[in-house]
Amino acid sequence: MIRRSCEVLSLRQTGAYWSVTLVAPEIAEEARPGQFVEIAVPRGREFLLRRPFSIHQASRRGGWAGTIEIVLDVVGPGTRWVSELTSHDMVDVIGPLGRPFQLPRGAVPSLLIGGGYGAAPLHFLAEELRRRGKPVNMIVGARDHERVFKPVEGKRLSDLIVVTTEDASMGERGRVTDVLADVLERTRSRVVYACGPNAMLRAVAEHCRTVKVPCQVAVEELMACGLGVCWTCAVPLVARDGKGWWNVRACVEGPVFNGSRIWWERWLGGARPSPAEDEPEAAEPPIAKEILRR
Amino acid sequence: MIRRSCEVLSLRQTGAYWSVTLVAPEIAEEARPGQFVEIAVPRGREFLLRRPFSIHQASRRGGWAGTIEIVLDVVGPGTRWVSELTSHDMVDVIGPLGRPFQLPRGAVPSLLIGGGYGAAPLHFLAEELRRRGKPVNMIVGARDHERVFKPVEGKRLSDLIVVTTEDASMGERGRVTDVLADVLERTRSRVVYACGPNAMLRAVAEHCRTVKVPCQVAVEELMACGLGVCWTCAVPLVARDGKGWWNVRACVEGPVFNGSRIWWERWLGGARPSPAEDEPEAAEPPIAKEILRR
Amino acid sequence: MTDVASRVPASLAVDLGGLRLPTPVLAASGCFNAGREMSQLVDLKRIGGIVTKSVTLHPRKGLTVPRMAETPAGMLNAIGLQNAGVDQFLSHEAAWIEQAGVPVLVSIAGTSVEEYSRVTVMVRDIPGVVGIEANISCPNVDRRGEVFACFPDQAAEVVGAMSRLTRLPVFAKLTADVTNIVEVAEACIRAGAHGLSLINTVLGMAIDTETFRPRLGAVTGGLSGPAIRPIAVRCVYQVASALPGVPIMGVGGVASAEDAIQLMLAGASAVQVGTANFYQPDATVVIADGIAEFLGRKGLSRPADLVGKGGVRGVDAQSADRRG
Amino acid sequence: MTDVASRVPASLAVDLGGLRLPTPVLAASGCFNAGREMSQLVDLKRIGGIVTKSVTLHPRKGLTVPRMAETPAGMLNAIGLQNAGVDQFLSHEAAWIEQAGVPVLVSIAGTSVEEYSRVTVMVRDIPGVVGIEANISCPNVDRRGEVFACFPDQAAEVVGAMSRLTRLPVFAKLTADVTNIVEVAEACIRAGAHGLSLINTVLGMAIDTETFRPRLGAVTGGLSGPAIRPIAVRCVYQVASALPGVPIMGVGGVASAEDAIQLMLAGASAVQVGTANFYQPDATVVIADGIAEFLGRKGLSRPADLVGKGGVRGVDAQSADRRG
Numbered sequence A, B: 001m002i003r004r005s006c007e008v009l010s011l012r013q014t015g016a017y018w019s020v021t022l023v024a025p026e027i028a029e030e031a032r033p034g035q036f037v038e039i040a041v042p043r044g045r046e047f048l049l050r051r052p053f054s055i056h057q058a059s060r061r062g063g064w065a066g067t068i069e070i071v072l073d074v075v076g077p078g079t080r081w082v083s084e085l086t087s088h089d090m091v092d093v094i095g096p097l098g099r100p101f102q103l104p105r106g107a108v109p110s111l112l113i114g115g116g117y118g119a120a121p122l123h124f125l126a127e128e129l130r131r132r133g134k135p136v137n138m139i140v141g142a143r144d145h146e147r148v149f150k151p152v153e154g155k156r157l158s159d160l161i162v163v164t165t166e167d168a169s170m171g172e173r174g175r176v177t178d179v180l181a182d183v184l185e186r187t188r189s190r191v192v193y194a195c196g197p198n199a200m201l202r203a204v205a206e207h208c209r210t211v212k213v214p215c216q217v218a219v220e221e222l223m224a225c226g227l228g229v230c231w232t233c234a235v236p237l238v239a240r241d242g243k244g245w246w247n248v249r250a251c252v253e254g255p256v257f258n259g260s261r262i263w264w265e266r267w268l269g270g271a272r273p274s275p276a277e278d279e280p281e282a283a284e285p286p287i288a289k290e291i292l293r294r
Numbered sequence C, D: 001m002t003d004v005a006s007r008v009p010a011s012l013a014v015d016l017g018g019l020r021l022p023t024p025v026l027a028a029s030g031c032f033n034a035g036r037e038m039s040q041l042v043d044l045k046r047i048g049g050i051v052t053k054s055v056t057l058h059p060r061k062g063l064t065v066p067r068m069a070e071t072p073a074g075m076l077n078a079i080g081l082q083n084a085g086v087d088q089f090l091s092h093e094a095a096w097i098e099q100a101g102v103p104v105l106v107s108i109a110g111t112s113v114e115e116y117s118r119v120t121v122m123v124r125d126i127p128g129v130v131g132i133e134a135n136i137s138c139p140n141v142d143r144r145g146e147v148f149a150c151f152p153d154q155a156a157e158v159v160g161a162m163s164r165l166t167r168l169p170v171f172a173k174l175t176a177d178v179t180n181i182v183e184v185a186e187a188c189i190r191a192g193a194h195g196l197s198l199i200n201t202v203l204g205m206a207i208d209t210e211t212f213r214p215r216l217g218a219v220t221g222g223l224s225g226p227a228i229r230p231i232a233v234r235c236v237y238q239v240a241s242a243l244p245g246v247p248i249m250g251v252g253g254v255a256s257a258e259d260a261i262q263l264m265l266a267g268a269s270a271v272q273v274g275t276a277n278f279y280q281p282d283a284t285v286v287i288a289d290g291i292a293e294f295l296g297r298k299g300l301s302r303p304a305d306l307v308g309k310g311g312v313r314g315v316d317a318q319s320a321d322r323r324g
């Protein structure tokens, strides 16, 4: 975890997204796929908090040339501000943050599933896997072709890539989960890595659980600090023995989790639990530590 | 009182100040010396309120060419923001606001006394006076020569001009009030117009009262709206008969006041009156209306 | 009010327990006077109504300057209810109000139940006046200067007295600076108040670190603007949940249609805009237009479809730890 | 504490009724944990102290997400005091606190006087712990869930019990969501509290206008950040004026040295920084440096020279109409 004032090297549009490259040698050096950075917004604005972004690329050229690249979707004042940066602007960045994806032992094939800008960190992961000679397959989905993240790059990085769009403007019509079972079989993938909308992650994790394929998901939850001190980023994990659960921090214990350990119903489940359910269960011991063993 | 989105025509530094020219035909058409405009700051900032600025020039070229010019000193976030505008930016302006200086009847000589950027609106006044063939004299004072506002322009506009600086970097060492008595005599001025720090206005008004020369001062008081609805800009005026007083709005009943009618002690006076003094005097009738007859 | 209401899309009209207003967006007390000055910058015919600057029985000179200080996303003010008194109000504003063609609620302030009562009687028959707002965030001289709105019994006494003196709907304007705003609200309604205006400014203070003096002549003052919006939304939600059916006007930090909609979803039938008028004089109209656009986009037919739709049934906003 | 104090210019050291701290700028509870995570981004040796995230007798899972929502110049949070309980605190944090070399105050929360008391006994002897902060903005299960800090008697009972159980200075952390904060403060001090921390978050709410649902899983939450600073300055001023000599820690919207100085001028001997840590992890140190620079510029020798110097003698912050 390093805090640096980083120069904006370049900023360009890729489809519906913005891609920002920052000069950040030390952060690039440490960065692992699945980790993220927190970018400070300027003072004097109505909004205060840093904005978290996954690391899409980390070029460790050594010396002062190292850079990281993030990809963002403009959804509000913070992302709009970032998208309006220009080369040579300096930004206050903290990173790399969170736990990275864990690479499989041996040369087993992996299936990387990205939804929207969620595909960005998976490119970083794909390169790390290939460098270690582990086969990579991909499913990249989005609402429309504009939001299919770098399909050509994806093709270069994977043995097999399937693109899905809800409006059929690119690849197959539908969602990543519509092709998941089929692609999983065809590629004989033994590990699944997913990043994208939480609802997509939930569907992927639930399928993987039924077919018994290990699945790591990189989640998003509102983060006030990204540093592990505010506890706003809670994700409910169940104990390995299935008995009991605990809220862990997506920014420190995550954002990458074992998909089968997340209590999806409680986290995203429709009806919001009444405060009663939130009363401390005095009886039960904290299982946080155990839970973090993955 | 007009509200318009105005294009920034030019922005340049004049000594320690910034001079901003805005395309504002209707406002320029109506503007009179001593009036001001309120400029909106952008949304999404930590600060909300418009900033008030005196009108330094109004060029009524007719049609869409009319412009107004304001002069500002950067003292905080609002003025800093204005100073960072660039040509073709659009700003939300309301004006002209407040009561202008009243011109003397006949061709009597006037003495215009400006402190710091307070000299800016007096240039506008000087031109109006000269156009009507009324002789103009000036005293322009400031901390240092950087803050003596456009002395050359001032010279062009007046028969006699005396410059004072506290550090003697231009003109005579001292304050405008040090030379006031002398200049008033030499120029036989029959009316005094003053704009600048409230403390200076007070000193000028008190001298004029003793030598029985009518004196109009353009004051500054914190303004939340500038439109007459918030009542933050209170200035205490005494009734003509000296009996009773009332707080009037600097933005509507002012900013130009008859200096002899302001209760200076109460307004600026050292020790802040205790709330007790602020209890309504139920007995006394509101004299607001009477007071406004000048 | 129908004549006024008919001038704007019927879809924006609201009904606060019988008080019909052309739009749900009014100008808040003390931020609009009676509308005369603002009429040059905004089409009064298109605003939901005007709550006048608070009127007192006797003239008030108000507090010493400085009377305002900007704070993050807000401002502090300490005006001290400066006004020329109810006699001047009748002689100078009544005629204007009658011809303004906009629903006007007269805000009344005072230092005793008797003052509030006498002013109520003097203004109740002004043509064009459709209601009264009781600004009870004032010290009660008969009770050692305690603020009426801070004590259910005192709030009820003054609001009850006013309600008995007029057929006009009386809205009690409450402060959030209390331990239990629901208690005060209930007392006011039981005493006969027609509805509630929530909230007045929040007591605050700022100090000039260069001069070591308070930035307000009166030392402390009322905080307003977007900074207090979350407090206003919470108060409206708490009171609306506890007193279903009671007409509520939401006030506090409304600067956009989205802000107004938040207060309506929390339970307000209408909103008032204060500070925003200072920097955006046509805020009331722009916000009303924004609400109309929003209703269209959501396929809703009238503002009433939003009122109280933003909470969660069965959840008591008081329970559980809400502070980290 | 001397060893710690000696590490920073003596000129910044402060004494809160016997509790000596190296600088007047602490990290506020719930915004810094016990310092472990932040130690990578800020030199703990240079901060005035750390108030731990509130510890409870039993583990707490906290409230449902979303747990935060940004608001103008502030944020709402509803965490629900998630923590692993005092046993885990002792087994996991005690050792860290001992070697951290920074003054630590343990913040204690609970649902009954007994819970507060038991936790006090369990943490009072941890080496490195120099004080206790009673986070009494919690519902009291023995009193129908009323918040301790909202009632002088309940606040006094719990703070009194804690103070009797330890020689450590106990600071009562109060909420501004009361009719009369001075009353609560007096009760706490009379009951034996060493000092006061003012203020906790202000209860607020925000609603998502697209989904028509509260933006917090818990519906309402605590407002923090620069937006509430004027409220914190006012509370500190009111309490400091009423209780001269009582050590006060000012909390609320401190993001710069100027903000901290405002609270000190109002009467706080030290300040706590909460939300600002989230976006500026070294805020506590930067602010302390700023205070040192300010003292130098003003020719003052120590922070104590600022405490309570920003008011106006003889003016009662309660009197007169402060709301327009």
Ligand SMILES: Cc1cc2nc3c(=O)[nH]c(=O)nc-3n(C[C@H](O)[C@H](O)[C@H](O)COP(=O)(O)OP(=O)(O)OC[C@H]3O[C@@H](n4cnc5c(N)ncnc54)[C@H](O)[C@@H]3O)c2cc1C
Binding pocket: A036, A049, A050, A051, A052, A053, A054, A055, A070, A071, A072, A073, A074, A075, A076, A077, A078, A079, A080, A117, A120, A219, A220, A221, A222, A223, A224, A255, D070
């Ligand atoms: C670990 C992590 C990695 C992320 N990676 C990316 C990325 O690579 N590219 C990208 O475009 N976006 C990413 N996001 C989402 C991104 O942080 C938000 O879209 C952004 O903060 C929104 O800020 P805003 O001001 O534009 O919008 P607003 O909605 O106004 O933001 C308001 C507040 O909510 C928070 N917030 C809003 N949406 C999210 C969200 N989905 N997750 C977390 N916090 C949120 C913001 O941080 C801010 O505090 C990531 C989020 C997390 C938690």
Ligand SMILES: Cc1cc2nc3c(=O)[nH]c(=O)nc-3n(C[C@H](O)[C@H](O)[C@H](O)COP(=O)(O)OP(=O)(O)OC[C@H]3O[C@@H](n4cnc5c(N)ncnc54)[C@H](O)[C@@H]3O)c2cc1C
Binding pocket: B036, B049, B050, B051, B052, B053, B054, B055, B070, B071, B072, B073, B074, B075, B076, B077, B078, B079, B080, B117, B120, B219, B220, B221, B222, B223, B224, B255, C070
């Ligand atoms: C009628 C009038 C005419 C003015 N003409 C000029 C001018 O021609 N050139 C110029 O440089 N300045 C002028 N001022 C002062 C100018 O408005 C302030 O310097 C400016 O608003 C400060 O804003 P800020 O954000 O930069 O500083 P801040 O001090 O941060 O402003 C904070 C708040 O205080 C108000 N404020 C601060 N100082 C003053 C002041 N002296 N008078 C009124 N309000 C103030 C601001 O409007 C704002 O609401 C005038 C003020 C008034 C009332």
Ligand SMILES: Cc1cc2nc3c(=O)[nH]c(=O)nc-3n(C[C@H](O)[C@H](O)[C@H](O)COP(=O)(O)O)c2cc1C
Binding pocket: A224, A230, A231, C323, C324, D028, D029, D030, D031, D053, D054, D077, D079, D081, D107, D135, D173, D199, D200, D201, D223, D224, D225, D226, D228, D251, D252, D253, D254, D272, D273, D274, D275, D276
């Ligand atoms: C995310 C978050 C969690 C908090 N948790 C606690 C807590 O556990 N105990 C406590 O006494 N205060 C807690 N607080 C309140 C802060 O300590 C502080 O009183 C408040 O945030 C105001 O200060 P600020 O404006 O600097 O944040 C929390 C605040 C935030 C924002």
Ligand SMILES: Cc1cc2nc3c(=O)[nH]c(=O)nc-3n(C[C@H](O)[C@H](O)[C@H](O)COP(=O)(O)O)c2cc1C
Binding pocket: B224, B230, B231, C028, C029, C030, C031, C053, C054, C077, C079, C081, C107, C135, C173, C199, C200, C201, C223, C224, C225, C226, C228, C251, C252, C253, C254, C272, C273, C274, C275, C276, D323, D324
């Ligand atoms: C300058 C000023 C003067 C005010 N005067 C009054 C008043 O006379 N009577 C009253 O009931 N409220 C008064 N208020 C409070 C507003 O009506 C409103 O309740 C408060 O400002 C919150 O709304 P806002 O955030 O939209 O401003 C005043 C507010 C301001 C800013």
Ligand code: FES
Binding pocket: A222, A223, A224, A225, A226, A227, A228, A229, A230, A231, A232, A233, A249, A250, A251, A252
């Ligand atoms: S975002 Fe603050 S703890 Fe995770």
Ligand code: FES
Binding pocket: B222, B223, B224, B225, B226, B227, B228, B229, B230, B231, B232, B233, B249, B250, B251, B252
């Ligand atoms: S500034 Fe609002 S009334 Fe003058």
